[in-house]
Amino acid sequence: MTQILTPTDRYLADFERLRGAASAQPARLRDLRRRAFERFKEVGFPTARRGNEAWKYTNVGPIAAAEFEYETVHLPGDGGASMSLATAGLSKPETVERHLGRYAAFEDDAFVALNTAFLEDGTLINASRAQVISEPVEVAYANGGADSPTAHHPRTLIVAEPQSRLIVVETYRSDGDSVCFTNAVTEIVLGEGARVDHYRLLLESDKAFHVGNTRVYQGKDSRFTSMTFAAGAAIGRNDFRVLLDAPGAECLLNGLYVTSGTQHIDNSMNIEHAKPHTTSRLYYKGILDGKSRAVFGGLVLVRPGADKTDAYQQDKNLVLSDEAEVDSKPSLEIYADDVKCGHGATAGAVAEDAIFYMRSRGLDEQTANLLLVRGFASEILDTVKIEPLRVFLEERVMEALPRFKTETVHGS
Numbered sequence: 001m002t003q004i005l006t007p008t009d010r011y012l013a014d015f016e017r018l019r020g021a022a023s024a025q026p027a028r029l030r031d032l033r034r035r036a037f038e039r040f041k042e043v044g045f046p047t048a049r050r051g052n053e054a055w056k057y058t059n060v061g062p063i064a065a066a067e068f069e070y071e072t073v074h075l076p077g078d079g080g081a082s083m084s085l086a087t088a089g090l091s092k093p094e095t096v097e098r099h100l101g102r103y104a105a106f107e108d109d110a111f112v113a114l115n116t117a118f119l120e121d122g123t124l125i126n127a128s129r130a131q132v133i134s135e136p137v138e139v140a141y142a143n144g145g146a147d148s149p150t151a152h153h154p155r156t157l158i159v160a161e162p163q164s165r166l167i168v169v170e171t172y173r174s175d176g177d178s179v180c181f182t183n184a185v186t187e188i189v190l191g192e193g194a195r196v197d198h199y200r201l202l203l204e205s206d207k208a209f210h211v212g213n214t215r216v217y218q219g220k221d222s223r224f225t226s227m228t229f230a231a232g233a234a235i236g237r238n239d240f241r242v243l244l245d246a247p248g249a250e251c252l253l254n255g256l257y258v259t260s261g262t263q264h265i266d267n268s269m270n271i272e273h274a275k276p277h278t279t280s281r282l283y284y285k286g287i288l289d290g291k292s293r294a295v296f297g298g299l300v301l302v303r304p305g306a307d308k309t310d311a312y313q314q315d316k317n318l319v320l321s322d323e324a325e326v327d328s329k330p331s332l333e334i335y336a337d338d339v340k341c342g343h344g345a346t347a348g349a350v351a352e353d354a355i356f357y358m359r360s361r362g363l364d365e366q367t368a369n370l371l372l373v374r375g376f377a378s379e380i381l382d383t384v385k386i387e388p389l390r391v392f393l394e395e396r397v398m399e400a401l402p403r404f405k406t407e408t409v410h411g412s
Contacts, residue, residue, distance in 0.1 A: 081127055152183070315346075318348070
């Protein structure tokens with residue numbers, strides 16, 4: 001009788017092969033990877049349709065059912081503030097030991113567990129104490145291009161030590177002709193008074209599956225600004241969690257997601273105010289077309305004693321097709337006094353009165369729609385401080401919406 005392998009069993013051979021090849025890794029890392037794989041085998045992929053609130057609107061069955069061949073992550077070269085984790089393990093062992101695997105806990109997340117189990121190498125971006133790095137540090141991961149479906153598990157560690165300044169652009173791409181699975185984990189640490197501007201770009205193809213987990217830890221008086229852009233993946237998940245763990249910590253999370261065809265994007269946002277006098281702002285926008293679907297789940301948690309918390313979150317969606325759908329659920333959990341918190345969510349089509357006004361000024365309907373979509377996206381894209389990146393993303397929004405691919409606007 002032929003043995004039928006479970007989804008987790010399919011990863012066992014690759015894990016055992018990698019474990020043998022990585023025998024020279026530090027003992028802590030080998031033990032971390034072993035425990036993570038054991039946990040992955042215990043929990044499996046989150047495919048249950050009941051009792052699975054975190055994945056209620058996203059079916060990861062296609063990921064669990066597919067047979068992917070493990071692919072080694074192709075890392076950017078060492079240089080400046082960026083280096084491979086293997087290199088960092090030799091030149092900055094204390095930084096790696098202190099932070100790697102400390103914030104992205106694998107115990108309650110199968111995808112984090114799987115990434116940690118395959119932690120062969122990764123990227124460290126490090127700003128030392130009081131160092132100001134004015135030029136953006138770019139880290140780009142590419143998947144696909146093989147004849148058979150492939151999976152890779154990029155790992156990124158970003159450490160901004162006290163009083164430092166850092167700009168990071170983190171990009172994920174895939175080959176348009178290949179089925180692939182990207183399972184990424186990024187840990188970001190801000191020391192006292194540190195400032196980090198972070199850009200996360202999901203630019204994968206419509207044959208790609210992407211699950212990204214980002215974990216941010218903030219110290220006293222630190223400021224974290226994030227802009228996430230997502231377009232293209234067949235199934236995309238952006239799981240972003242921020243812990244404000246000292247007074248004066250502040251985060252600002254902006255995001256824009258664009259879906260078309262049968263694409264599915266899921267944004268799961270969690271901001272935890274653990275100490276008093278912390279501030280957060282979360283503002284995401286979505287543009288949906290075709291039969292696509294988007295999910296937004298935003299939770300702001302205010303812990304006991306986190307008085308004087310100031311938090312607000314909002315999700316707005318522009319739905320271009322009658323067949324597109326968005327599920328938006330912002331929420332607050334407050335266990336402290338003297339706080340200022342709020343949330344909101346909206347979804348709607350292009351306003352007919354705005355189209356009428358623009359057509360009365362001589363524009364055709366298609367051009368009027370295009371300008372309104374650009375205007376909707378611009379509120380998020382205008383927060384991008386790197387001008388070439390902002391221009392690129394403006395173009396990418398239109399490319400992600402087939403109805404506008406051949407359109408041009410006079411003077412644009």
